[in-house]
Amino acid sequence: MKDAMKDAMKDAMKDAMTSPDAPPLQPIGVAVDVILFTILDDTLQVLLVDRLSQPFDGLRAVPGGLVERREELACAARRILRAQTGLDVDWLEQLYTFDAVDRDPRRRVLSVSWYALVAPNALEDEAVPESAWGAAWHPARALPALAFDHARQIEAAMTRLRYKIEYTPAAFHLLDSTFTLSELQRVYEVILAQELDKRNFRRRVQSLDLVEETGQLRREGTRRPARLYRFRDEGFERAGGGVLLRF
Amino acid sequence: MKDAMKDAMKDAMKDAMTSPDAPPLQPIGVAVDVILFTILDDTLQVLLVDRLSQPFDGLRAVPGGLVERREELACAARRILRAQTGLDVDWLEQLYTFDAVDRDPRRRVLSVSWYALVAPNALEDEAVPESAWGAAWHPARALPALAFDHARQIEAAMTRLRYKIEYTPAAFHLLDSTFTLSELQRVYEVILAQELDKRNFRRRVQSLDLVEETGQLRREGTRRPARLYRFRDEGFERAGGGVLLRF
DNA sequence: CAATAAAGTGTCATTCCGACACCAACCCTT
DNA sequence: AAGGGTTGGTGTCGGAATGACACTTTATTG
The missing domain is CATH 1.10.10.10 (Winged helix-like DNA-binding domain superfamily/Winged helix DNA-binding domain)
Structure with missing residues (x-):
């Protein structure tokens, strides 16, 4: 952990140094969160993982994590989904960037939020690995307490999805x-x-x-x-x- | 400039240090860009400013700039609009977060893009200050060469606007x-x-x-x-x- | 007072939409 | 072999919404 911190600071220094004309960095973290939907038991379901550390220890959350320095956001979203759920999705769309200053109590972290769709049998094939993340489906209209602003994110994703199935082929990806x-x-x-x-x-x-x-x-x-x-x-x-x- | 750099690094250090459980910062810059529309001469127009420094020196760009450390994105967008154009808008909506790794040649900077609408006479009242920014209206369907990925951003904003006037009161803000x-x-x-x-x-x-x-x-x-x-x-x-x- | 220019107004034919109920095909049970 | 259970699959009709279409009104100006 200490090494990681040192690395981050070296990166910051290098970034600031290599471009004398570049304005100073503002240390704002960038994360992606992915609201993954499927339909199971005639119900819209969202994939949630367990949080095993502070903040929001013990609550559920949608899969998410920090973006790497040279990583496109969609790639980060896919990487994180794969890591936490084992799933590859074929529909993935940017939803919104959530930016409340205190949405992460530790420090300023933006969340670029995405939503994704998978067919229900993707489960059986790839078997959501219960692993450390405890990934599991939850009915989207009866969710437990959620970390960060994830309840709001899911709400926004559901609204977007309602619109999208009317003028895109989104539904077919379910x-x-x-x-x-x-x-x-x-x-x-x-x-x-x-x-x-x-x-x-x-x-x-x-x-x-x-x-x-x-x-x-x-x-x-x-x-x-x-x-x-x-x-x-x-x-x-x-x-x-x-x-x-x-x- | 040197001081600013030092400040940024101090901030980064503080951020990393004050929360021992916080993962390391990734030094990704966060900017906002604002596509400001009006209708003038029966034409959809976009406000552009001059770039007076590298990169893209001499080209036009939409108003934009870096977000401050504890600033919400919408506030940043309004602040930057005010600074570069003198205008206050009443319709401002998040559009999309543009994230190509090389969209800024100096280093990784995300752009959270917004679009805004003003009535055409806002010009006369508040008088777009020609100031240093050279803010001026340009027909949205006949744009000059633009800095960064701003051409793509405007394209996306126009598409969004076409949809929005059909199911929101957006048009009235023009x-x-x-x-x-x-x-x-x-x-x-x-x-x-x-x-x-x-x-x-x-x-x-x-x-x-x-x-x-x-x-x-x-x-x-x-x-x-x-x-x-x-x-x-x-x-x-x-x-x-x-x-x-x-x- | 004539010319000009945009404002304002109604109808009709077509299409779209929503409501509605029954038979078909298959499997399983007896 | 017959019958019951369950989902699959199909057509009509009345009302509403849509799109195409042209002329009169009202002001100003010369």
């Missing part, structure tokens, strides 16, 4: 590459927190050419098998960024 | 507190870069109760005077965040 229309509908219902009419939903999705049949069926349990679909990029592209799925 | 419906329509036309039908536009605005008559008229030039309106908060609130003005 599903496998093939899915049934009922599964797709459930994603929208869970995120929007309202029931949708099955026929109207299908009319929209199909008239926008957002999906195409794979020709295969999902047979599951004791009931009629459902047709499997896959997402069609061209649908969203052709629609050109307007609002697409409004319910 | 007008005086009272305005004619034609002026309001021109704001939408300029930002969306498309002509709108006068009667359909008025139908929407009035059916949503976004405006109320002041009872006064604007007489201007050689033509029929127009009724003056003012914005009604309740309109947007009642509409509850859905899409309101879609053309």
Whole structure:
């Protein structure tokens, strides 16, 4: 720890020294936090880890950590996610930069917040390593006490997500590459927190050419098998960024 | 300058020292940049200042600068706007945090980017001080060469603005507190870069109760005077965040 | 008082949207 | 083999919203 501190100070010195014309550094820390969503048990879930040290020892938090000196923020977010959860995500978007001066009681640390989406079965495949972090899913609408300003961050991420699924293909990243229309509908219902009419939903999705049949069926349990679909990029592209799925 | 450097290092040391449990600082600089829009000559305009030193000496840039140690980002943005342009804005929103490692050739500096809106006559009142900064309006769709990643930032801000005027009262901040419906329509036309039908536009605005008559008229030039309106908060609130003005 | 220039106003045809209910297909049980 | 259970899958219709469209009004100026 002492060595790390010395290193940081050497870095600071070098940075200040090598560019005589550069204005002085303000020692503001930069962290990223990642709100990782999935849908499990027909519920929107957020991945939380345990905090094992001060501050906020014993509370839960979203995965996060300091950004390295020459690391892009999105890379930091992915690195931290991988380290704390073992997951690789394919949807990762910057959410907001949280900057309250006292959001970290130790010193000034900005949090550049991101949100990410994974399909629920990513769990089974990659197995969230219980490791030291105690990563686990929690229902997004019934969260325990959280460290830092993470409750606010999750709130903001949920709001953003509600908007995003209406005019981007975000929802598809909460599903496998093939899915049934009922599964797709459930994603929208869970995120929007309202029931949708099955026929109207299908009319929209199909008239926008957002999906195409794979020709295969999902047979599951004791009931009629459902047709499997896959997402069609061209649908969203052709629609050109307007609002697409409004319910 | 040397003193400033010493101060920065002292700060860094203090920060690292006072919290033995705090992880080491990464010396990443934090700046804010502000894309300030107005509408002038029926054109969307961006305020640019001259760069008078390296890097990018001689180019134009949006107002920006380093954040102070205990300063919230929005405060920094307002402080810098005031210093470089003399303007106080009432609409200021965080846009995005730009983080390319080499966006500042001297060293790693994040830019938390904001966009702001002012009514065009703010100019005449407060008189953009030509001062050292050479602040001046430039048509947003015909910009000169810009410092840093500011061209990309402006692009992002314009995209955001296009969305925002559809579901927030942003457009009204580009007008005086009272305005004619034609002026309001021109704001939408300029930002969306498309002509709108006068009667359909008025139908929407009035059916949503976004405006109320002041009872006064604007007489201007050689033509029929127009009724003056003012914005009604309740309109947007009642509409509850859905899409309101879609053309 | 004529010319000019923007302000202001209504209709109609089309499309979009939301509400609504039943049969089909499969599996399992008996 | 028949029947029950469960989800999958489909069409219509009435009302609302949308987009296209042109003329009259009201002021000023010469």
